[in-house]
Amino acid sequence: MNIIKNPKNEAARKKFKIIGPIVLGVGIIFFLIAIINFFSCFGTGNFPNLFILAFFGLPLIGVGAVICRLGYMKQITGYVASQTTPVTSDSINYIIDNNKEAIKNVINNKKITCPYCNTLNDEGAKFCDNCGKELNKVCPNCNTLNDPNAKYCDNCGHRF
Numbered sequence: 022m023n024i025i026k027n028p029k030n031e032a033a034r035k036k037f038k039i040i041g042p043i044v045l046g047v048g049i050i051f052f053l054i055a056i057i058n059f060f061s062c063f064g065t066g067n068f069p070n071l072f073i074l075a076f077f078g079l080p081l082i083g084v085g086a087v088i089c090r091l092g093y094m095k096q097i098t099g100y101v102a103s104q105t106t107p108v109t110s111d112s113i114n115y116i117i118d119n120n121k122e123a124i125k126n127v128i129n130n131k132k133i134t135c136p137y138c139n140t141l142n143d144e145g146a147k148f149c150d151n152c153g154k155e156l157n158k159v160c161p162n163c164n165t166l167n168d169p170n171a172k173y174c175d176n177c178g179h180r181f
């Protein structure tokens with residue numbers, strides 16, 4: 022049990038790599054013999070004597086698979102990591118490339134909410150699309166856009 026609990030042990034790993042496939046192979050062979058025997062006896066009235074092998078074969082397949090996994094774990098996870106990482110970043114780049122304009126629009130397209138009717142208007146709009154009221158006060162002194170309710174300019178303090 023000590024060996025199984027420590028799969029990082031290289032010697033144990035080498036043993037697992039040999040034992041795992043053997044156990045797995047024997048299990049599969051047992052299981053196949055049982056299945057073939059079962060179906061060859063099917064309808065003949067003979068009792069499938071070898072079907073008992075399935076009861077040995079199935080646990081052997083399970084144990085063999087576990088031992089294989091312990092033996093090849095490092096390679097499998099390493100392989101999976103090296104295979105999926107570039108694919109993932111590639112597809113993310115692809116998605117970003119395709120949606121760059123859309124993303125840019127979402128980030129840059131600041132909408133102005135009309136304070137009178139809450140309609141969203143494009144940035145730079147002077148009057149509301151919906152109610153026609155003035156959306157921004159342009160400071161006559163410094164040309165800064167101010168809130169329509171502003172009494173003084175945000176930038177220079179000019180009194181409206």
Ligand SMILES: [Zn+2]
Nearest residue numbers: 135138149152
């Ligand atoms: Zn409005």
Ligand SMILES: [Zn+2]
Nearest residue numbers: 160163174177
């Ligand atoms: Zn101003």
